[in-house]
Amino acid sequence: MDSITNIFNDNLILFLKYNKFAIVFLIILIFTYTRTKRFLVRFSEKLLKTTFEKKPTLAGFINSIIKILPDLMIIYLIFNILGITLMQASIIIASVSAFVGFAFQGVLENFFGGMIILSFQPFLVGDVIEYSGNFGEVKKIELYYTTITTFNNEVVLIPNGLLIANRVKNLNVYDQRRLDLRVGVSYDANIEHVKETINKIVHKRKDLFDFSMPNKIGLGNIGASSLEFEIKMFVTPGNYLLARFYILESVKTEFDKENIGLPYDIIDLQINKSYNKLDISEVK
Numbered sequence: 268m269d270s271i272t273n274i275f276n277d278n279l280i281l282f283l284k285y286n287k288f289a290i291v292f293l294i295i296l297i298f299t300y301t302r303t304k305r306f307l308v309r310f311s312e313k314l315l316k317t318t319f320e321k322k323p324t325l326a327g328f329i330n331s332i333i334k335i336l337p338d339l340m341i342i343y344l345i346f347n348i349l350g351i352t353l354m355q356a357s358i359i360i361a362s363v364s365a366f367v368g369f370a371f372q373g374v375l376e377n378f379f380g381g382m383i384i385l386s387f388q389p390f391l392v393g394d395v396i397e398y399s400g401n402f403g404e405v406k407k408i409e410l411y412y413t414t415i416t417t418f419n420n421e422v423v424l425i426p427n428g429l430l431i432a433n434r435v436k437n438l439n440v441y442d443q444r445r446l447d448l449r450v451g452v453s454y455d456a457n458i459e460h461v462k463e464t465i466n467k468i469v470h471k472r473k474d475l476f477d478f479s480m481p482n483k484i485g486l487g488n489i490g491a492s493s494l495e496f497e498i499k500m501f502v503t504p505g506n507y508l509l510a511r512f513y514i515l516e517s518v519k520t521e522f523d524k525e526n527i528g529l530p531y532d533i534i535d536l537q538i539n540k541s542y543n544k545l546d547i548s549e550v551k
Contacts, residue, residue: 304337323392328385331409373428377411380427384408390437395504397436398425418508443477443501446510450518451493453528458486461496464525468517469500475510477501493530 311333315326385408390396394405396415401423403415412424438444452461465484469476476482480501487497502510522529 304334307337308334327392327407327409328381331381331407331411335410373426374411376428376432377426380429380431381408381410381413383431384413384427389435390439394437394439396438398430398433401425402438438504442503443480444504444507445480446498446500446502446507446514448498448511448514449487449495450498451490451495451530452522453530454492454494456494456527458494460525461494461527464521464527465496465498465518468514468521469498471517472510472513475502475506475513477503490530 308330311330312326315330316323319326319329384390390405392405392408395402396405398415401415401417403417403421403423405413405415406422407414408427412426413430415423415425417423450465462484469482469484482501483497483499485497486494488495498514500510500514519529
């Protein structure tokens with residue numbers, strides 16, 4: 268028993284002797300982990316903003332990689348203290364990943380999704396995108412997630428794997444965006460009069476619309492109880508909602524002035540007396 272204890276003590280002394288600096292550094296890193304990581308992230312953010320001032324997308328992605336460096340450093344030190352080489356560590360990780368592959372499948376998808384977004388740049392920081400009904404401005408593109416802020420001032424985190432596997436609309440690719448509206452009028456309205464009134468409305472606010480683009484105004488459909496006119500006007504993305512509100516509000520105001528009736532549901536009720544078997548005179 269004493270011999271086993273002596274062997275253990277001797278090995279422990281040798282272990283501490285050859286790994287003392289690594290053990291001390293690991294202990295310091297563990298106890299100062301939060302502060303070290305916070306300092307590293309803040310320093311890298313300032314440095315990357317200066318270095319990649321015109322490429323905020325790349326800066327944000329690199330910063331998300333820097334955030335995990337302290338974690339990787341701790342893992343590396345633990346392997347080094349235990350005498351595990353990088354080759355042995357890769358074998359261990361490969362063996363473990365075979366059992367937990369399904370658990371990390373989503374993580375890998377998001378990681379490679381981030382790499383694809385960074386490489387092909389379907390959208391950048393500052394662009395307005397639509398994904399799965401969410402409209403918002405891209406704030407950050409990180410290692411696993413992309414952060415957008417919606418027009419409702421809500422923060423939405425979207426996994427990168429989903430962004431590359433599904434349809435995403437980038438509303439900032441072109442300087443103009445087409446606003447499509449449909450306005451219904453009553454059947455007795457004059458078609459040319461309606462078109463002239465709508466043209467007058469849009470030309471009152473030339474600051475909202477781009478008249479160099481192929482804008483269209485015309486009768487789009489003959490509905491069950493109305494004539495439906497389509498308004499297709501190009502606007503800058505920043506004026507999209509303002510232009511929409513302006514047209515809808517002005518249509519109501521100007522149509523009232525021009526005596527253009529707005530539609531309402533009309534029900535044509537026909538009564539077949541032969542089906543009325545009730546004799547009212549017998550009802551007491």
